[in-house]
Amino acid sequence: MEKKKKYKKIGIFLCIIVLIFFVVCIINPCDLKADSGFDSSYDSSSSSSSSRDSSDGSLFDLIYLLIRLFVMLWDVSPVLAIIVFGLIVFFVIKFFGKKSPVNTIYLDKTKDLKDDEIIKIIPNFNRKEFINDRYNDFVKIQNNWMNFNYDDLRKMLTDELYNQYEMLLDTLKVKNEKNVMDGFELKDSMITNIVKNDDKVTVTTEFVIEFYDYITLNEKVVRGNKNNKMTVHYEMIFVCNINKSNDKKCPNCGAPLDDSASNVCTYCGSVIISLSDKWVLSKKVSK
Numbered sequence: 001m002e003k004k005k006k007y008k009k010i011g012i013f014l015c016i017i018v019l020i021f022f023v024v025c026i027i028n029p030c031d032l033k034a035d036s037g038f039d040s041s042y043d044s045s046s047s048s049s050s051s052r053d054s055s056d057g058s059l060f061d062l063i064y065l066l067i068r069l070f071v072m073l074w075d076v077s078p079v080l081a082i083i084v085f086g087l088i089v090f091f092v093i094k095f096f097g098k099k100s101p102v103n104t105i106y107l108d109k110t111k112d113l114k115d116d117e118i119i120k121i122i123p124n125f126n127r128k129e130f131i132n133d134r135y136n137d138f139v140k141i142q143n144n145w146m147n148f149n150y151d152d153l154r155k156m157l158t159d160e161l162y163n164q165y166e167m168l169l170d171t172l173k174v175k176n177e178k179n180v181m182d183g184f185e186l187k188d189s190m191i192t193n194i195v196k197n198d199d200k201v202t203v204t205t206e207f208v209i210e211f212y213d214y215i216t217l218n219e220k221v222v223r224g225n226k227n228n229k230m231t232v233h234y235e236m237i238f239v240c241n242i243n244k245s246n247d248k249k250c251p252n253c254g255a256p257l258d259d260s261a262s263n264v265c266t267y268c269g270s271v272i273i274s275l276s277d278k279w280v281l282s283k284k285v286s287k
Contacts, residue, residue: 066088069084070084070085104231105187105188105208105231105233106188107188107189107190107206107208107233109190111190111192111206112190112191112192113190113191113192113193113194115127117194118191118194118203121194121196121201122194122201127191130191130203131189131191131205133279134205134207134236134238134279135186135189135207135209137156137238137279137281138184138207138209138234138236138281138284139184140152140156141153141156141157141281142181142184142211143181144156145165145169145179145181146178146179146180146181146182148169148172148173150166150169153165153166155280156280156281157280157281157282158239158280158281158282160282161281161282161283161284175217176217176218177215177216177217177222178215178216178217179213179214179215180212180213180214180215180216180226181211181212181213182211182212183210183211183212183229184209184210184211185209185210185211185229186207186208186209187208187209187210187231188207188208189205189206189207189208190205190206191203191204191205191206192204192205192206192235196242199241199242200239200240200241200242201239201240201241201242202237202238202239202282203237203238203239203240203279204235204236204237205235205236205237205238206233206234206235206236206287207233207234207236208231208232208233208234209231209232209234210229210230210231210232211229211230211232212226212228212229212230213230214226232286233286233287234284234285234286234287235283235284235285235287236281236283236284237281237282237283237284238279238280238281238282239279239280239282240278240279240280250265250267250268253265253267253268255267255268
């Protein structure tokens with residue numbers, strides 16, 4: 001009899017362990033995302049705390065009922081209790097033991113701009129080449145962000161966007177944190193708009209990209225998840241100056257602009273948004 005009670009306690013203990021694992025698999029506190037410029041916030045407390053509070057009670061009720069069921073089954077037949085225990089283990093491993101799948105995002109291709117419309121503004125336009133180049137720009141920007149390469153970032157962003165990123169990078173530096181981003185994969189893309197205003201061409205694009213994204217402190221992950229990829233649907237706007245001549249003028253006072261690294265007019269002091277002959281990123285938001 002004493003031996004039977006001992007096995008019963010062991011069985012209950014194992015059941016509790018499995019159920020705890022079951023709960024941990026349901027609630028993944030590391031499923032958080034971020035991005036350069038903090039397009040996606042790590043602070044999930046405001047959106048998830050209420051759902052967790054409401055679910056905690058039902059989860060513990062479930063655990064309590066399953067334990068009672070296990071005890072009742074053991075009293076009837078230890079073999080039956082072991083079979084049920086085995087089924088619970090099988091269920092947990094099969095349905096919750098796998099890594100969380102990466103979400104699939106589909107673009108609305110009805111918004112994809114036809115090449116004929118783009119060629120009216122950009123002669124000799126090549127969609128495949130343009131998309132590939134802009135995606136490579138995105139990857140370079142993220143790598144420069146991750147490695148605190150301020151100078152390289154400045155060359156690939158408009159002044160307004162660069163100023164935002166500079167402040168955020170300074171914040172990471174003060175905290176001695178690093179936003180690690182790698183494993184980029186382009187899943188889908190399209191061009192939704194193109195506008196020409198004087199010498200400036202603005203192209204609006206949408207990209208679906210998968211990658212790893214997390215924050216480290218002294219090489220230890222403090223936010224995010226280094227094992228799970230995230231999928232982000234971006235809207236990115238790129239601008240380019242199609243005026244190849246050297247007679248660029250300040251839009252405020254009309255004074256000629258030189259090609260120096262400074263983006264401030266030497267005559268009136270106005271800040272000039274970067275308009276190089278290369279495409280630069282002016283806006284990036286996650287949808």
